[in-house]
Amino acid sequence: MPTVTEALNTMDYGPAPESTGHAMDWLKSRGFGHFINGKFISGSETFASINPATGEELAQVAQGTAADIDTAVKAARKAASGWAALSGHQRARHLYALARLMQKRERLFAVLETLDNGKPIRESRDIDVPLAVRHFYHHAGWAELAEVEFPDHRPHGVCGQIIPWNFPLLMLSWKIAPALAAGNTVVLKPAEQTPLTALLFAELCIEAGLPKGVVNIVTGDGTAGAALVEHAGVDKIAFTGSTEVGRKIRHATAGTEKALTLELGGKSPFIVFAEADLDAAIEGVVDAIWFNQGEVCCAGSRILVQESVSEQFTNRLKARMKTLRVGDPLDKSTDIGAVVDQIQRQRICSIVDDAVAQGAVLHQAPAYEGKGSFVSPGLLTGLGAANIANSEEIFGPIVTLMTFRTPNEAVELANNTRYGLAASIWTENITTALDIAAQVKAGIVWVNGTNMFDANAPFGGMRESGFGREGAREGMLAYLAPAAPKGAARKAVDAPSALPEAGSGDAIDRTRKLYIGGAQKRADSGYSYAVAGAQVPLGNRKDIRNAVEAADKAGKWSGVTGHNRAQVLYFLAENLNARAAEFAKQVGEAETQAAIARAFYWAAWADKFDGRVHSTQSAHVTLAMKEPFGVMGVICPEEAPLLGFVSTILPAIAMGNRVIAVPSQANPLPALDLYQVLDTSDVPGGVVNIITGPRAELAETLAKHDGVAALWAFADPAICESAKAQSAGNLKPVWAESQERDWQGAEGQSQDFLHHAVQIKTIWVPYGA
Numbered sequence: 001m002p003t004v005t006e007a008l009n010t011m012d013y014g015p016a017p018e019s020t021g022h023a024m025d026w027l028k029s030r031g032f033g034h035f036i037n038g039k040f041i042s043g044s045e046t047f048a049s050i051n052p053a054t055g056e057e058l059a060q061v062a063q064g065t066a067a068d069i070d071t072a073v074k075a076a077r078k079a080a081s082g083w084a085a086l087s088g089h090q091r092a093r094h095l096y097a098l099a100r101l102m103q104k105r106e107r108l109f110a111v112l113e114t115l116d117n118g119k120p121i122r123e124s125r126d127i128d129v130p131l132a133v134r135h136f137y138h139h140a141g142w143a144e145l146a147e148v149e150f151p152d153h154r155p156h157g158v159c160g161q162i163i164p165w166n167f168p169l170l171m172l173s174w175k176i177a178p179a180l181a182a183g184n185t186v187v188l189k190p191a192e193q194t195p196l197t198a199l200l201f202a203e204l205c206i207e208a209g210l211p212k213g214v215v216n217i218v219t220g221d222g223t224a225g226a227a228l229v230e231h232a233g234v235d236k237i238a239f240t241g242s243t244e245v246g247r248k249i250r251h252a253t254a255g256t257e258k259a260l261t262l263e264l265g266g267k268s269p270f271i272v273f274a275e276a277d278l279d280a281a282i283e284g285v286v287d288a289i290w291f292n293q294g295e296v297c298c299a300g301s302r303i304l305v306q307e308s309v310s311e312q313f314t315n316r317l318k319a320r321m322k323t324l325r326v327g328d329p330l331d332k333s334t335d336i337g338a339v340v341d342q343i344q345r346q347r348i349c350s351i352v353d354d355a356v357a358q359g360a361v362l363h364q365a366p367a368y369e370g371k372g373s374f375v376s377p378g379l380l381t382g383l384g385a386a387n388i389a390n391s392e393e394i395f396g397p398i399v400t401l402m403t404f405r406t407p408n409e410a411v412e413l414a415n416n417t418r419y420g421l422a423a424s425i426w427t428e429n430i431t432t433a434l435d436i437a438a439q440v441k442a443g444i445v446w447v448n449g450t451n452m453f454d455a456n457a458p459f460g461g462m463r464e465s466g467f468g469r470e471g472a473r474e475g476m477l478a479y480l481a482p483a484a485p486k487g488a489a490r491k492a493v494d495a496p497s498a499l500p501e502a503g504s505g506d507a508i509d510r511t512r513k514l515y516i517g518g519a520q521k522r523a524d525s526g527y528s529y530a531v532a533g534a535q536v537p538l539g540n541r542k543d544i545r546n547a548v549e550a551a552d553k554a555g556k557w558s559g560v561t562g563h564n565r566a567q568v569l570y571f572l573a574e575n576l577n578a579r580a581a582e583f584a585k586q587v588g589e590a591e592t593q594a595a596i597a598r599a600f601y602w603a604a605w606a607d608k609f610d611g612r613v614h615s616t617q618s619a620h621v622t623l624a625m626k627e628p629f630g631v632m633g634v635i636c637p638e639e640a641p642l643l644g645f646v647s648t649i650l651p652a653i654a655m656g657n658r659v660i661a662v663p664s665q666a667n668p669l670p671a672l673d674l675y676q677v678l679d680t681s682d683v684p685g686g687v688v689n690i691i692t693g694p695r696a697e698l699a700e701t702l703a704k705h706d707g708v709a710a711l712w713a714f715a716d717p718a719i720c721e722s723a724k725a726q727s728a729g730n731l732k733p734v735w736a737e738s739q740e741r742d743w744q745g746a747e748g749q750s751q752d753f754l755h756h757a758v759q760i761k762t763i764w765v766p767y768g769a
């Protein structure tokens with residue numbers, strides 16, 4: 001007879017499987033087709049949806065063709081005006097009805113999700129489904145309030161939405177709920193691995209009495225996704241998935257007016273300071289990387305632990321890892337289920353093998369001998385800086401661990417990635433927590449927590465993790481178009497023809513100069529072009545590179561207070577006013593006076609475009625901070641050479657960015673002459689850099705440059721297209737507008753300029769817990 005202690009120590013879990021009867025009956029009773037215009041339509045070809053835990057087929061699902069996508073987009077288009085014309089309250093009722101119905105089917109949704117994806121039932125039941133329901137409730141609220149809260153905005157129209165397989169129902173709700181709340185209609189393509197809960201959701205759309213065509217769901221693989229992206233009838237694309245496909249979508253939409261948001265991969269740091277509550281941090285790792293088999297875009301996949309506690313932490317972590325239960329996802333005591341398919345399993349194993357071949361040490365629990373695609377939890381240590389596991393998204397239950405000595409080193413390691421999705425910071429010192437939160441390049445920062453989500457907390461990345469936010473007020477903006485400028489389409493200007501620069505030996509040097517790093521610089525080319533009796537430098541790639549370097553060095557500007565930036569901008573407005581007569585000679589009195597007024601206007605905003613505090617479902621203050629991008633490129637409008645320049649550059653710098661500006665090509669003189677005003681107004685060198693010359697070439701260089709974090713192009717359609725297409729490298733957000741604005745009027749100072757000058761960092765700070 002064992003003692004009680006022995007019994008407790010040797011006790012194991014008995015099986016506690018969730019019943020699949022109801023879900024299997026549902027699957028058997030359906031022949032799945034696409035959901036278009038309120039009914040199911042069978043596809044010409046089908047493919048199997050497989051249970052990754054067993055390898056068994058769950059259902060045959062239709063493979064969408066370009067023709068199916070076309071039918072769905074047409075249905076969405078037909079429904080769009082009627083849906084947008086409903087009152088917010090009427091749309092809210094529909095969203096509310098969907099939320100209620102989902103809640104009634106919670107168990108069926110959870111079991112189906114686990115069968116299709118392989119995730120533990122505990123997670124689909126307690127996390128995926130409740131969060132999806134919450135998303136519909138929350139957005140029923142936004143539908144109700146949209147007219148009042150987002151004046152001067154309209155829905156985009158038809159939204160094409162493509163989602164991945166890691167959170168199938170949750171991603172569906174993140175996409176569909178805000179789109180409908182804002183008054184759009186939708187064609188959604190679920191991932192080919194996990195289409196089933198989307199099809200159950202489609203049934204609820206019928207049951208909820210949603211007008212036909214408002215939600216359409218076309219199943220299929222990436223070819224169906226690509227057809228949706230390319231369809232001319234789609235006004236906005238929202239994508240969540242791999243960075244590689246994100247890049248393709250950026251290219252495919254470049255030559256169109258389609259709005260785009262991308263939520264891509266990550267390699268998020270999990271930073272543990274010596275003074276952290278180490279037990280809590282260990283449980284944090286479990287939630288960071290062993291939640292959903294590590295198939296989480298914002299997974300804390302890189303542990304950075306302070307050297308003094310690293311040995312202790314690593315030992316405790318290894319011990320905790322051994323207690324994780326890998327196995328049948330339907331068993332309520334399973335911690336780690338199956339990864340989504342054998343391809344994903346092989347992808348994970350191959351990166352881990354490469355990491356080990358490059359010298360890393362793998363600590364892993366023994367393999368689980370199930371039939372399906374299982375990967376045991378693992379920890380990689382002893383990694384060199386260049387190890388593949390430090391840079392590649394593994395997207396599986398394998399975490400890396402490195403150490404740091406000082407907070408600065410932690411930040412350096414944390415930011416040593418091309419991604420910028422999330423970060424977790426573990427410390428009992430609030431100063432350290434918030435100091436590091438400010439410095440990490442990540443769209444979401446969790447303090448003493450990880451992988452927390454809420455419909456009222458904006459979610460999305462920086463850098464190559466994509467752009468745009470989902471959730472909360474900020475996410476609603478991604479589904480609303482601001483009132484568009486009403487001006488004529490911009491026309492291309494011919495590239496200027498080159499003249500040799502006037503030599504400095506001339507009696508009067510009539511060649512204007514570029515303005516880089518607070519100094520006047522000759523163009524690298526040694527060429528200029530003629531404008532109104534003056535010679536203007538022909539800037540080239542090298543000049544842009546120098547300007548980016550100068551802007552990069554002026555990083556302090558992003559850290560000064562809004563008040564200080566306002567002071568500088570007011571000073572600039574005053575100095576512009578003092579020289580009004582000189583500028584009036586170039587552009588006339590009206591444009592000059594408007595430019596002065598505009599400078600005062602943007603100065604006023606410098607300390608007022610605040611972030612927000614969001615209330616989430618947990619004990620946190622969730623801060624949505626507005627951060628500058630850093631270095632931005634601005635292709636200023638051809639029209640209104642002074643006013644257009646001032647109206648675009650100043651909001652960007654008011655928000656803390658440093659800019660490389662390409663002024664009007666036909667008349668760059670007022671912008672070049674502005675350097676004296678900048679110099680006398682305490683604008684630090686490198687904050688505004690002015691490069692004149694061939695717009696198309698300069699725009700392309702800015703788009704391609706990895707050091708440029710965001711780009712605005714007020715230019716002709718060809719430049720707008722190239723700016724978007726060439727930006728696919730570092731996936732910088734591009735705001736491209738090929739219609740002229742009325743710079744004198746309200747269009748010249750709309751809030752869009754501020755929204756496009758910042759990115760949201762969502763920081764979850766424990767509060768009242």
Ligand code: NAI
Binds near residue numbers: 163249395
């Ligand atoms: P993926 O990016 O290929 O798939 C995501 C969605 O995009 C699916 O619905 C797919 O059908 C669709 N798609 C594929 N090619 C397309 C195209 N050319 N145009 C439009 N849509 C297209 O991701 P995949 O291959 O399933 O996974 C590969 C890796 O991507 C994973 O190992 C992981 O590292 C990463 N990933 C990241 C996700 C995230 O949430 N950030 C989600 C899924 C995967």
